[in-house]
Amino acid sequence: MATDVTLTLVQPTLDDALRDIAHEVDALLDALLPVPEDARAPLYRAMRHAAIGGGKRLRPLLVTATAQLFGVDRAAALRAGCAVEAIHVYSLIHDDLPCMDDDDLRRGKPTVHKAFDEGIAVLAGDALHALAFEWLADPATHPDPFVRCELIAGLATAAGPGGMAGGQMMDIAAPGANFDLPAVTRLQAMKTGALIAYSVEAGAMLGRVSPDVRTSLKAYARDIGLAFQIADDLIDATGDEATVGKAVGKDAAAGKATFLSLLGPERARSQADALVEQAVNHLGSWGAEADLLRAIARYAVDRDR
């Protein structure tokens, strides 16, 4: 009985976990991105500007929260989490470029092409993209090269034309494309869902989990990825730039079909809530040790409430 109580007590609250992961990701990225004393210094300063000190770190949190279910070494999970975050940050840098979404503000700071210039922004994204794979390929991430290859293959697929880059291409085509709900669902499953789902899968890969367990975790991840995006649409429509830390209201202005424009605010909100409930149900067989994953699922849609 005493053991049970202790186990329950050591489960971190979501606030603790969010604060800890932000601190740990910043510390590791700071160590992984030292500014060299040569003409490459602006490239490293640009990567650090975009990657350090900001963001909710949802993806690294999903990696570490899943990995801890299987007793994975936290330092290893954190390395994998930083690799996913590097891919996420590179995509933000490139998406913010004038030739893409043309945004001036990101995570409450000037975007990289505003703080530096466009050429450096392209290169900083490219450099983070390569570094993510370099970090994963390092034995410090996992001693078994089979696991490292699995992590790399998964991340490359989630980032590439069948995942994030493909979803961003659909998003570029969206204003004139008159997408319906299945099309928007597919677009978002690729653009943001693939990397969020991969974050959970990476934790499971590090834990060398059986296919059965992995399937239920993937289902959990798919549901929160979609819920997260619906909540993002709601924040985009109702939030203000200062609180959100980036430009808002752009999807409606561009005439893009979104979950919000297709469902309306009430059905969008209830759909997000239903997805969270479904995500939590996929964790049914786990006890208190999965409470953090349950809390993250609720956080995915409650960020703005």
Place this chain on the structure above:
Amino acid sequence: MATDVTLTLVQPTLDDALRDIAHEVDALLDALLPVPEDARAPLYRAMRHAAIGGGKRLRPLLVTATAQLFGVDRAAALRAGCAVEAIHVYSLIHDDLPCMDDDDLRRGKPTVHKAFDEGIAVLAGDALHALAFEWLADPATHPDPFVRCELIAGLATAAGPGGMAGGQMMDIAAPGANFDLPAVTRLQAMKTGALIAYSVEAGAMLGRVSPDVRTSLKAYARDIGLAFQIADDLIDATGDEATVGKAVGKDAAAGKATFLSLLGPERARSQADALVEQAVNHLGSWGAEADLLRAIARYAVDRDR
């Protein structure tokens, strides 16, 4: 004796090897990049525009020519070669962007942002970048995950801020930087040398070669990488756009320090020839089976003669 003669006869000439690799790379990239029937079609068409049908395929040729020294399966070497080529092509797409070198012509065709648009060009580069790692992580490249991880780590390092991306950052800073010969050598060793050296190393990795043999092959690769760049400077100064297939004379116009501006044409040419001789010397212990690598070394500086 008869065996010796046969071995010599089956060594392909450089012309045969260049023609074969061009054909094989095009065929494999065609198979790896099928255009999907959805809104991502322009992304795939842009990747195909840049990656298929053009270029000397020097990097895949170095991978396959080195791999064949060690009896590596040609299909596996070709996959690795296509991964290196994908990284090379992504870097060309991004370097050609208006915010970088602003070029309209590449491999005799309009650059991707001219044939499509800038947003698609950024994404096509990003997508090829991710695919390169996805292809290497696939067991079809090598059955042993240790070898695949080694291939991936090497490519990520050659492409990232310590290699190609770092060299491109130095190149952006170059016009006002007043680089001397050691600085230009370091810039070019990163910007183009790292990926050329990796191509040879990838062939050696696939062959699971001992560190000793790898060291002499790396020395060969480093020398031809530098020789190749000096020849590129000479071509940029003396070639015409139609023959070269891209804009020429841009370095001098931008006031960038190059091997040519620092050494003058005669010393640059003799330096390139000396590097080729040195590269060939590093292959001293190999017999006729390394004749193709010797021929490639000469080709690196003789492309314009």
